[in-house]
Amino acid sequence: MSAKNHDVIIIGAGIAGLTAAHFIAEFSQADVLVLEAKDDVGGRVKTHFNHPNIPLELGAALLQNPGTWEQPNPIIPLLRHADLAHLPVDPQHFQGLGPDGKSKPLSKILLAAHDHYQAAYLNIQNSKQKSGDVLPTLDTFLSLGPTPLRPGTPAFLAKQTLTAMIDQHTGNSPQNVSLLELLNDSDPSPEEHFIFGGYQALPHLLARKAVETEKVFIQLNTPVEKIHHPPKETEVKVVDCRETTYKAKIVICTVPLGVLQSTYLQFFPPLSSEKQLALQHLNKGFQNKVILEFERPFWPTDAHYVFPGSNRLHEWPEYFNLLHFSGGKTATLVAHFYAEAAQFGDQHDNDIIERALEPLRQAYGHKVTPLQMALVTRWDTDPYALGTTSCFGPKFQKHEISQLSKPEPGGLYFAGSHTLAKHRESVHGAYLSGLRVAIAACCDPRLQMKHKVRATTRRKKFKQ
Ligand SMILES: Cc1cc2nc3c(=O)[nH]c(=O)nc-3n(C[C@H](O)[C@H](O)[C@H](O)COP(=O)(O)OP(=O)(O)OC[C@H]3O[C@@H](n4cnc5c(N)ncnc54)[C@H](O)[C@@H]3O)c2cc1C
Known part of the structure; x- marks a missing residue:
């Protein structure tokens, strides 16, 4: 020694x-x-x-x-x-497919979510000031949103996108995250740039x-x-x-x-x-990626993200369009998994890749071209990370x-x-x-x- x-x-x-x-x-x-x-x-x-x-x-x-x-x-x-170099990821360049299969600009979906939840947010903020230090969790906040939640309705979409945003932002599910996470968020703008x-x-x-x-x-x-x-x-x-x-x-x-x-x-x-x-x-917060390189693109090539949509409330498949950001050098979509869905554990790579492909097959059917290469990240079990983030x-x-x-x-x-x-x-x-x-x-x-x-x-x- x-x-x-x-x-x-x-x-x-x-x-x-x-x-x-x-x-x-x-x-x-x-x-x-x-x-x-x-x-x-x-x-x-x-x-x-x-x-x-x-x-x-x-x-x-x-x-x-x-x-x-x-x-x-x-x-x-x-x-x-x-x-x-870095280039803005433009929120106007999202391809959002609603559960009805019709294309919807994400800005409209988010606007609806904002209208539905703003009152709930203000209510919680006010009640928090009276109720001491431990704040409610984010699922309490989501439960204050509108009902009934039938797939395809604006209320359903609003809750679905907000749940997805919480999963994405915190890497955890709303019931495991304090409202403090939302109140503490200090970034003056939600703008993001991709690094080349x-x-x-x-x-x-x-x-x-x-x-x-x-x-x-x-x-x-x-x-x-x-x-x-x-x-x-x-x-x-x-x-x-x-x-x-x-x-x-x-x-x-x-x-x-x-x-x-x-x-x-x-x-x-x-x-x-x-x-x-x-x-x-x-x-702990969790995020993992599945990088999918296809033979040819079958999605809108200038979209920054592709959201194929889902009928399930707690599912919001999200793909970053690397084709656009690589200037056409690779027909690649990067599937993002968050929170529970990102805890790959000891699942086999092939099963995870299948999970990443499924929403694309549902949305694009026979147009999906053969896979050339796939990479799966494992931040949840990496012994020197054991998670992606914290909340x-x-x-x-x-x-x-x-x-x-x-x-x-x-x-x-x-x-x-x-x-x-x-x-x-x-x-x-x-x-x-x-x-x-x-x-x-x-x-x-x-x-x-x-x-x-x-x-x-x-x-x-x-x-x-
Ligand atoms: C999938 C993913 C996507 C992300 N996306 C973004 C993004 O788009 N934008 C953004 O700003 N942030 C993003 N983040 C978060 C960002 O990467 C981290 O917040 C940041 O890099 C953390 O830096 P750090 O130095 O604090 O920790 P780390 O980068 O984790 O550094 C800690 C180091 O300690 C080492 N280590 C651990 N245990 C030991 C030990 N026992 N002995 C010696 N060394 C040890 C690790 O190997 C590691 O090198 C993402 C993270 C992940 C995993």
């Missing part, structure tokens, strides 16, 4: 961990070791670069909320630096920048299993799966919620009861948000897209969390002691 000493150890080389590494190295004298479980950096920003014509996004693909002049999205300049060129180029850029400072070392294939952070000691110890021990003055843990909720990573002493409770009150569960209280990022005694810090109040579970959120923890770490007296010694040495040299 060997022990190596560092100023900072960062666990996880996703956007949060890499951003923290880069900023700490840039703005302090600290040396940083990043320990990453997988064989590449990026975490949930993961691109399949092996397709001959176009990179395929297995994880994040969209710039959520490109921002405004007053509140720009901090990722945009980095995208330029990484040679990545392979999103994983962004974490690759961040890693390169960090390593170029010569103060950061990124060690791949190193799953961390234990963190010892005794409150009164000046050293934190990290133990990996091979029983190798690493020591540092500060440790920053950026693993996702799924890993924190599992028993894979153990803390000694255990995390504070407040933090444990806040983590328990979060629910506020029914018991989550607003004051618990601050617990998610609060450092533990003994020099243990936290970052990652689940630790934020705003911009949660997004790439730019992960970036902001990395920046925030880097600032906190640079101000930690454990690191500043070293700076003082170096500054004094420099001053002495200057005087000579």
